[in-house]
Amino acid sequence: MAAAIDRAVVLLADARAGGERVYRHGDFCPPGVASLMVALIWPLVAFCCGALPFSVWIGRLALGEDIRQYGDANPGATNVLRAGGRIAAASALLLDFLKGAAPVGLAHLVFGVDGWLLVTIALAPVLGHAFSPLLGFRGGKAVATTGGIWCGLTLWEGPTVGGILLGVAYWLIAGDSWAVLAAVTGLLLYLLVTPPAWNLFDARPEAWIILAVGIGNLLIVGWKQRTGLATFPTLRRRKAGTALQ
Numbered sequence: 001m002a003a004a005i006d007r008a009v010v011l012l013a014d015a016r017a018g019g020e021r022v023y024r025h026g027d028f029c030p031p032g033v034a035s036l037m038v039a040l041i042w043p044l045v046a047f048c049c050g051a052l053p054f055s056v057w058i059g060r061l062a063l064g065e066d067i068r069q070y071g072d073a074n075p076g077a078t079n080v081l082r083a084g085g086r087i088a089a090a091s092a093l094l095l096d097f098l099k100g101a102a103p104v105g106l107a108h109l110v111f112g113v114d115g116w117l118l119v120t121i122a123l124a125p126v127l128g129h130a131f132s133p134l135l136g137f138r139g140g141k142a143v144a145t146t147g148g149i150w151c152g153l154t155l156w157e158g159p160t161v162g163g164i165l166l167g168v169a170y171w172l173i174a175g176d177s178w179a180v181l182a183a184v185t186g187l188l189l190y191l192l193v194t195p196p197a198w199n200l201f202d203a204r205p206e207a208w209i210i211l212a213v214g215i216g217n218l219l220i221v222g223w224k225q226r227t228g229l230a231t232f233p234t235l236r237r238r239k240a241g242t243a244l245q
Helices: 002-009 036-051 054-063 077-082 088-111 115-130 144-156 157-171 177-193 207-224
Strands: none
Touching: 002 177, 036 088, 036 115, 036 177, 054 077, 054 088, 054 177, 077 088, 115 144, 115 207, 144 157, 144 207, 157 177, 177 207
């Protein structure tokens, strides 16, 4: 499987066609993978991956705490950190990221899934995290899982650009919910206006797929952040000279 992923993202020059790519997403797809059965099951599997409440489980197992008793009661990595475990919080953050990246990356990069099925698969982990049946449909805010699905769709671009935008937004905007929404919006605009060649590995799906996933992602994240979005955003006030320290 690892070899298939490596080959699926490597660009090779075809000596006969003058630069035509030899390997394409889906070249290593087993026969029948796009069958109706797979089309029905794959989004469900992606949703179930997203629904796994790793932060809650890690809080209980590693810290002996219900992290929903801390901070904003969100079942996410931030409250694992508030409960007192940096390593536990980092582990929860990574697992929340991977449960979005793994199913989407396998579908898009390895098996060559495309079209509306890819849109459904990409949004399923975010929905699963936000409305986890294992938590009575009261899931987390899906920020880390959002980074994961964009990694599955674009490899390095989503996490890198999105992470930078999120950091800048947190630094500028007094209101974490608005900062998250601004970062996701900025990532979507970046992917729509920049040339696909910037990806380097030709991993981006078609622009309309990016747009559809982006709009769905914004709606889900916006709904989960609706309490914070009720307050109009303002710029963070900083003491003179803070930016230079």
